[in-house]
Amino acid sequence: MTQVQEFVKSQTGFLPTDEQAMIIDSPLRPTVVVAGAGSGKTETLANRVSYLLEEHPEISAPEVLALTFTNKAAGELRARIKSDATVQTYNSFANDIAVEFGLFAGVEPDAELIGETERMVIATEMFHELAESEEFRRDLENIYGEMPSISTLVAEFLSYYDDYKNNLVERAEVVKFYDGLV
Secondary structure, eight states: OOHHHHHHHHHHHOOOOOOOOOTTTTTSSOOOOOOTTSSSSHHHHHHHHHHHHHHHHTTTTOOEEEEESSSHHHHHHHHHHOOOOEEEEEEHHHHHHHHEEEEEEGTTTOOOOOOOOHHHHHHHHHHHHHTTTTHHHHHHHHHHSSSOHHHHHHHHHHHHHHHHHHOOOOOOHHHHHHHHOO
């Protein structure tokens, strides 16, 4: 059993695997861990923070930032770490940055990031309104051969939007593509 495994077992009763111990004791730099559901990511991250704070007195808890994807994981992480380390979701952290520094990028300080559910609601409302337009329905019928369901439009729109955003496609390219369809 390694020193890391002994430390974690003595603190939590949890015996990390060799891979988890390697992550817990990885060098002092930002670290990204990619692992599947149920693989112990939250437990490993909590143990990494606790181990770093124990073994490296030059690190103070407020200097530690632990990011995770879900509110549930963030809550579990906070409960397990038991220190003043900052634990947030990626969205919450991004929102804090936007609030503090957004004016430099033209973002209002009171702007808020929206979640997946709110995004779907907004898109659904938008397509319900657009579907009232004869021209819009005609364009869609030209593209699809019939008027698709609102749920189909929302799913496709959000998928295209994600591709657009993630691939940094210029708005003019999207408009040109749309114009080519109709």
